[in-house]
Amino acid sequence: MPEDFADIVREHQGMVFRTLTRMVGPTDAVPDLAQEVFLRLHRALPQFGHRARLSTYLYRIVVNVAQDEWKRRRRPEHRAASLSDPDAGFGDRLADHAPTAQAVLERRELQAAVDALLEELPPAERAVLVLFHQEERRYDEIAAVLDVPVNTVRTHLHRGRSRLARLLKERLGRDDV
Amino acid sequence: MTCEAVRAALLAGSEAEWPAGVLTHLAACDACALVAVEQSLHRAPAIAIPPTFAADVARRARLDTPPEVPHPRGVMVGIGASGVLAGIAVAWLGLSAPATAFVPVAALLLACGEAIVLTAWTLDTDVTRAHWRR
Numbered sequence: 001m002p003e004d005f006a007d008i009v010r011e012h013q014g015m016v017f018r019t020l021t022r023m024v025g026p027t028d029a030v031p032d033l034a035q036e037v038f039l040r041l042h043r044a045l046p047q048f049g050h051r052a053r054l055s056t057y058l059y060r061i062v063v064n065v066a067q068d069e070w071k072r073r074r075r076p077e078h079r080a081a082s083l084s085d086p087d088a089g090f091g092d093r094l095a096d097h098a099p100t101a102q103a104v105l106e107r108r109e110l111q112a113a114v115d116a117l118l119e120e121l122p123p124a125e126r127a128v129l130v131l132f133h134q135e136e137r138r139y140d141e142i143a144a145v146l147d148v149p150v151n152t153v154r155t156h157l158h159r160g161r162s163r164l165a166r167l168l169k170e171r172l173g174r175d176d177v
Numbered sequence: 178m179t180c181e182a183v184r185a186a187l188l189a190g191s192e193a194e195w196p197a198g199v200l201t202h203l204a205a206c207d208a209c210a211l212v213a214v215e216q217s218l219h220r221a222p223a224i225a226i227p228p229t230f231a232a233d234v235a236r237r238a239r240l241d242t243p244p245e246v247p248h249p250r251g252v253m254v255g256i257g258a259s260g261v262l263a264g265i266a267v268a269w270l271g272l273s274a275p276a277t278a279f280v281p282v283a284a285l286l287l288a289c290g291e292a293i294v295l296t297a298w299t300l301d302t303d304v305t306r307a308h309w310r311r
Contacts, residue, residue, distance in 0.1 A: 006235035013231060017224040031227060035234050042238040107195060110203075114217035133218035164218075165210040172204035 009038050012058055015135070019059070022130045023066040025119055037065050059137070059145040063127050070123055117167045124148075125160030132157055178202045183209045187216050259292035 016034045131137045143150045178198040186195045269281035
């Protein structure tokens, strides 16, 4: 390994934290998940062999770690409140740092609402939206990260955006702003 | 409020104030809701990286014992068998008359093919392969 591993971590930690925060929500678990990402990278480096760009490889690991976290949360004892759960108050349904429904009138609250609604999407759509819009990855790069055809990326992107816009409209309509 | 005014507000800097009625419009307009979603996704979330994160992870990585890469017994036996078969084929080729040399040549090719397949299969342990495709 020519570079010091700490340098690799420093170079990519912003991307890893950013992407994980969007994919799993702004939880206290993000630093631990980021550590898991880099440990997996460290274990995989001997087999890496520059078959792919390091960033693409790292995105794959981030997506897999996020996927594991989603699975863990789906277990009953960790089940997060659903945005579509009519019995849950809106405050319960948002991530910890999300504002209450009454406060959803400002730009920052709109941002928080979109972030919270993102968690309602199927994992594949969520990952594609984050990689495309936030990380500004190309279709072919996302396809390589997720190991799916480019057309599947396009489909997930289109469906994800439409679904998120519909959820946002419903939310804003329900809040009767 | 018009779509143009709403989109101008959405695309304005993050500190710019919004005119009244933006969210009411978004609740009723598909196209503007889509623009709002794209703009929101484009904005990176706030993150807080612990100052010693990189050093801590590097230290942890040094202590982390990588899991043993399993060498399936069948693959090892297969590679060994390929080597033995190739050796026999080469020796046979040296002793054969030119007219009957096709048999050891075929055996040699078969052994090489088997070795290539087994080697490729053994080495292709892409541990980070996305494993969620259904």
